[in-house]
Amino acid sequence: MTVLRGAAKPARPSASLKPAQVAARIREMIIQDELPPGAPIRERVLAERLAVSRTPLREALKILSAEGLVELQPRRGAVVTAPGGDEVRELLQLLGVIEAYAGELACASATDEEIREVRALHYEMLAAYTRGDRLGYFHRNQDIHRAIVATTRNRTVIEHHRTLNARVYRVRYICNLRTERWESAIREHEKILAALERRDAQAIAAVLKEHVVRAWDVMQRMFAGEAVPPPDVG
Incomplete structure (x- = not known):
């Protein structure tokens, strides 16, 4: 090999x-x-x-x-490591729960300056998207999620997120590489940012809980030859 x-x-x-x-x-x-x-x-x-x-x-x-x-x-x-599909989805679901909880905490704990920094990272991610730079896009995407978690100042949440995210790091990149979910993912990020700026804990948790697992489900359906529904534009 x-x-x-x-x-x-x-x-x-x-x-x-x-x-x-x-x-x-x-x-x-x-x-x-x-x-x-x-x-x-x-x-x-x-x-x-x-x-x-x-x-x-x-x-x-x-x-x-x-x-x-x-x-x-x-x-x-x-x-x-070569985890199976069921294990990957379970890890992503758990990661979504952790990020949803972190989003709730961030709405209460993030400073205005920290929220502006998350918005700045979003603009950097958009620039990578415009250039067609998938690796750069992925890294800025990850930076946004880590930045939101960091604003919680909850060491337990931060450490568990870091460890779990590392286990699905490659999978999240491959999902970005093999699916055409860029635009829908960006729309989801806009919803995440808008909720954070409004400090709407319920709204940000709802988006984050599904956000991290959605790309995996889309990729799995593509490989299975199933029709993939159009992205939610609401």
């Missing part, structure tokens, strides 16, 4: 990258299928690709294992 696609020439190991930075680079490789689900992670090859030594690489793999993106198997090394 070819684990790394488009591998570059190996470079000298860098002592400057911390395990968290190495984990972030591997995470990006996973969401873009350079390390596909179920693929074994060859430490030597990956260390050369990232120009890091084995020590920070192994620490990075522990971080990704804690996030559920990588499985560390005794005597077999690390493997990219």
Whole structure:
């Protein structure tokens, strides 16, 4: 199996990258299928690709294992996690519940400045959409959700959201990549922002609870050959 696609020439190991930075680079490789689900992670090859030594690489793999993106198997090394469809949907449903609760809290706790920053991130996401930059769009989309959660100042909610979101990070990117849901997702974000600006806890919770799972359901219906209903424009 070819684990790394488009591998570059190996470079000298860098002592400057911390395990968290190495984990972030591997995470990006996973969401873009350079390390596909179920693929074994060859430490030597990956260390050369990232120009890091084995020590920070192994620490990075522990971080990704804690996030559920990588499985560390005794005597077999690390493997990219390949969750089944039912498990993914359950994770997304739970993530939607957490984000809905965070949205409710944010309506009470977010400052006006923080809400303006969320709006600014939305404009950056629109710019990526206009350029057709799916990866940039995805990152700004994620920034918006994390920013809303951060305004809760609830450490338990923030930590559980971070951990759970990491487990479905690749799935959320693939949903953006393989569906034409950009416009409907943007409309949903407009509703989220409008509710946050009104500090309407009930309205923001209703949108967020379904928002994160909708793209997955659309993609699953597409793969099953079912007709996908037009997006809600109300």
